[in-house]
Amino acid sequence: xxxxxxxxxxxxxxxxKIPGITPEEIADEAPLFGEGLGLDSLDAVELVVLVxxxxxxxxxxxxxxxxxxxxxxxxxxxxxxxxx
Amino acid sequence: xxxxKTVFISGGSRGIGAAIAVxxxxxxxxxxxxxxxxxxxxxxxxxxxxxLGRTCILLPFDVSDEKAAVDxxxxxxxxQVPFGVVHNAGIARDTLLPMMKREEWDQVIDVHLNSFxxxxxxxxxxxxxxxxxxxxxxxxxxxxxGQVGQVNYSAAKAGLIGASKALARELARRNVLVNVVSPxxxxxxxxxxxxxxxxxxxxxxxxxxxxxxxxxxxxFLLSDDASYITGQxxxxxxxxxx
Numbered sequence: 001x002x003x004x005x006x007x008x009x010x011x012x013x014x015x016x017k018i019p020g021i022t023p024e025e026i027a028d029e030a031p032l033f034g035e036g037l038g039l040d041s042l043d044a045v046e047l048v049v050l051v052x053x054x055x056x057x058x059x060x061x062x063x064x065x066x067x068x069x070x071x072x073x074x075x076x077x078x079x080x081x082x083x084x
Numbered sequence: 085x086x087x088x089k090t091v092f093i094s095g096g097s098r099g100i101g102a103a104i105a106v107x108x109x110x111x112x113x114x115x116x117x118x119x120x121x122x123x124x125x126x127x128x129x130x131x132x133x134x135x136l137g138r139t140c141i142l143l144p145f146d147v148s149d150e151k152a153a154v155d156x157x158x159x160x161x162x163x164q165v166p167f168g169v170v171h172n173a174g175i176a177r178d179t180l181l182p183m184m185k186r187e188e189w190d191q192v193i194d195v196h197l198n199s200f201x202x203x204x205x206x207x208x209x210x211x212x213x214x215x216x217x218x219x220x221x222x223x224x225x226x227x228x229x230g231q232v233g234q235v236n237y238s239a240a241k242a243g244l245i246g247a248s249k250a251l252a253r254e255l256a257r258r259n260v261l262v263n264v265v266s267p268x269x270x271x272x273x274x275x276x277x278x279x280x281x282x283x284x285x286x287x288x289x290x291x292x293x294x295x296x297x298x299x300x301x302x303x304f305l306l307s308d309d310a311s312y313i314t315g316q317x318x319x320x321x322x323x324x325x326x
Contacts, residue, residue, distance in 0.1 A: 015213075042212055042258055049213045053162075 004076040007054065012072075015050050016043055028073040036071070044069060051075070057082045088138065090166040091306065092116040092157075094147050094203060095173025097126035099272035100222065103295035104170055104302050105140070109133040111303050115140045116166060118147065118156075118173065147173045147199035157206055165210040165217070168306045171200055171244070172222040176274055178233040189236045196240035200247050208251065212258045218306050219255075221248040222298075223266040225321050241266075245317055252315035261314040263305050267298045268321025288323030 009023035018037060030036040033044070047069065048059045057079050059065050068078035091108050095101040097119035105115050106129065115133050117140055119126040126142050133140035141160070145152040175195045177188035204219065211217035226234045227241025245264050252262035269275055269283065269292040284290060298320050304310055305318070319325060 042254075045209055046213050049209050 001076055001080065004055075004079055005072050008072050008075055008079075011047075011050050011054060012037065012039075016046055026072060029071050031071055032069045032075070039069075051079065055079045055083065088112055088114045089168065089306075090114040090116060090164065091168035091170060092118065092143075092166045092207070093170040093172055094118045094199070095120075096170075097122040097129060099274065100267065100270060100295050100298050101170070101172040102129050103299040104172065105129050106132050106136070107296065107299035107303050108168075108306070109136040109138040109140070111306075112138070113168070113306070114138050116143055116160070117141065118143045118145065120144065120146050120173070147203060148194035150202045153199075153202050154206065161206070161210050165214045166207070167216065168218045168220065169203065169207045169211075170220045170222070170302060171203060173199060174222065174224075174240075176234070176237050178237065180233055181235040184236065192236040192240050193243075196237075197243045197247070200244055204247070204251060208255060208260065211260045212255065215258050215260075217255075217260040218310075219248070219251065219260065219262040220302050220305050221245075221262070221264045223248075223264045223317065225266060225268040225319070225325055228266055228317070228319065229325050249315045256314055261305075261310070263310075263313060263315065264317040265298060265301050265305065266317050266319045266321070268293060268319070268324045270295055270298055270320075286324060287321075291322065293320060293322055 005028060009026045012018055012026065013023055033039045044065055048065065051057055051059060059068055068075050091113045093101050093105050093115065096105045096117040105117055109115055115138060117126060117129060123144065130140040130142055143156050145156045147153060173195060175192060177192050179188060221244050223244050224241040226238040227245055230238045248262050248264045255262060271292050271294055275292065301318055301320050
């Protein structure tokens with residue numbers, strides 16, 4: 001779980017290029033979109049592709065994405081559930 | 085030019101699609117060539133492309149078949165994302181609407197428009213991550229003006245224009261540019277049955293267009309010179325519609 005969260009944070013910083021922040025500064029419960037980390041709808045599309053690439057987990061549409069992208073924590077739980 | 089850029093072309097074995105493939109190979113692009121049934125023609129285009137020193141991957145599948153498209157393209161897209169996508173595949177099933185069969189409507193919408201959903205969704209996902217790319221849709225004069233006997237075709241092509249403009253807005257922030265090339269009467273099998281003697285007087289340039297004259301515009305839209313153009317419809321119709 002901790003490793004998955006760490007990896008997600010690295011993806012957010014390195015691949016989505018969120019500026020001016022380090023992986024350690026991202027709170028597990030911070031919302032990814034809107035007021036939290038400020039990601040937008042195209043970032044969500046990128047995240048879908050990146051999650052598939054790094055974790056081999058498919059997020060089929062925004063019905064699934066909505067829940068998975070609530071926070072780093074939620075995404076880690078989603079990924080781990082899918083990989084079981 | 086650094087590493088060669090790659091362009092995917094749907095419906096690339098014949099007509100305008102084939103001309104685009106050859107023209108782009110001349111310009112230094114590697115080609116992913118989709119076709120449905122014309123295997124011999126596709127093979128001939130591949131040879132032309134390879135003679136020009138470029139690579140050409142043949143991708144036979146029906147663009148309106150989502151599973152076939154995903155199965156053919158996903159493994160390639162995992163490794164490489166093309167710089168350009170040319171959404172060209174098309175068919176005509178001309179007849180007056182009162183006589184049109186449901187399947188003639190459905191097939192035309194499937195091959196042009198539902199395939200845009202299938203291919204556009206697939207490619208744009210990866211292009212967004214790459215943060216660059218060009219998508220070029222082939223529409224038609226019929227989609228701009230409407231045409232007798234082509235209620236299905238006109239609807240599909242007009243739909244493509246709207247879809248391309250919407251997608252242009254969606255992807256602009258990731259430097260993926262989406263434009264439409266809208267040919268008028270071009271010398272292909274598709275205009276074989278038309279009464280040209282009656283149509284030519286309606287074309288200010290007084291002749292039908294050549295496939296190369298469409299391909300050249302696609303080439304331009306893929307080039308660095310077109311880096312500030314998105315969401316546009318470039319008509320290539322000899323002035324038939326202004």
